[in-house]
Amino acid sequence: MPQLLTARVTRPQGRPIRIWVPVLPTVLVLSPLLILATLAAAVACLVYHVRVVPALGAGWRLFFALPGTRIDIRDGRSAVLVSIW
């Protein structure tokens, strides 16, 4: 399961912005919204004739497979780096 999401935004002017998001506490805080989102996803699956349980399972596996993902974009002196640990 992802533990930490880090983001760093570097701009030509000013200091770089660094953000650390601990995933588990964030998920716990947002759990009411996540339950609603899960219900909405289940309804959407039913509407579009997608099997609900395998779809939610696949989404869950996708979430668990996120650690190690890293996106690094640099354009001149601007840069964005997002890492999931």
Place this chain on the structure above:
Amino acid sequence: MNQRRDILDMLAEGKITPEEAEQLIAAIERDRPPVTAISEARPNGKAKYLHVVVDSTENDKPSRVNVRVPMQLLRAGVRLAALIPPQALARANAELSRSGVPFDLTQLKPDQLEALIEQLDELTVDVDEPDTTVRVFCE
């Protein structure tokens, strides 16, 4: 790869002979790390990440996109893709055909996609353009 292109450019311009070009290319090949070095970096022989690196220069301003995706995430994505309903696949097929890509997505089975991801271990794609370099590889 850029060195190789430079040599070919010099050959095309007649600055060097084909024999000299051959020698220079051979020298570059010697300097390259052997393919086995990549395999040795993987203790269990399995690639863990897919890398996509795009380097480009626009108006003398260099830009770089470096994306690392865990292979596990690709596998999970394939399982999710397997749940796409047939009617959506049919519509995607119609759009592909309209774009000149006659590809039948309904023939792609999850097992085949899994096998495809397994074989990505050895994948290396290098695209060299004067201003852009694209590299896709696994490690």
